Amino acid sequence: MKNEYVIYKYPLGIEVNVFTTITIFIPRDARIRSVGEQEGKLFVWAEVDSRPVIKEKRFITVATGQLMDTKLDMKYIGTVHYKPFVSHIYELM
16 A cells, blocks of 8 residues: 655744754654744644654754754754744754
8 A cells, every 4th residue: 555645744842042952753754844933933844654653853953153063963954044043953863
């Protein structure tokens, strides 16, 4: 049987501080497609299987000009202009 996918959004939370770690529960095979701000809150949008197996995913926000921990295995997701901040979102691998 062929998997059917849908796009859902998942909140990353409203409190975005310098180098914040955010944990969400999302389908295991989710493909993150975008990150953005909507009505003052941060979200990721992902393609997910319509019959998902849930797992934990962790993200880190990094402020512009902030030092980053190069020892962390991270994948860049996107940059969000979140008044008055600009945050760069990475998924911890």
